[in-house]
Amino acid sequence: MYSIAYNRQWCKGCGICFNVCPRKVFEVEGMDKDGYQKIRVVRAEDCSGCMLCAFLCPDMALEVDKC
Ligand code: SF4
Numbered sequence: 001m002y003s004i005a006y007n008r009q010w011c012k013g014c015g016i017c018f019n020v021c022p023r024k025v026f027e028v029e030g031m032d033k034d035g036y037q038k039i040r041v042v043r044a045e046d047c048s049g050c051m052l053c054a055f056l057c058p059d060m061a062l063e064v065d066k067c
């Protein structure tokens with residue numbers, strides 16, 4: 001089991017995590033008032049701990065830890 005810490009303020013909504021996650025843990029939200037498309041962690045229980053999202057996030061907005 002893994003926990004996924006998502007820093008919404010640092011996220012620029014590039015969608016990389018959404019696209020690379022093999023377990024479809026993320027969903028893309030609609031645009032916020034500043035024009036950024038944020039993501040949402042919707043299936044944390046399916047996370048395999050591969051760390052792709054945390055390594056590839058350009059804004060270091062994701063941290064994955066083993067529970
Ligand atoms: S660590 Fe891997 S499986 Fe878990 S949310 Fe990130 S990309 Fe998806």
Ligand code: SF4
Pocket residue numbers: 010011012013014015016017018038039056057058059060061062
């Ligand atoms: S990769 Fe990082 S900046 Fe891009 S949508 Fe995901 S959390 Fe946001």
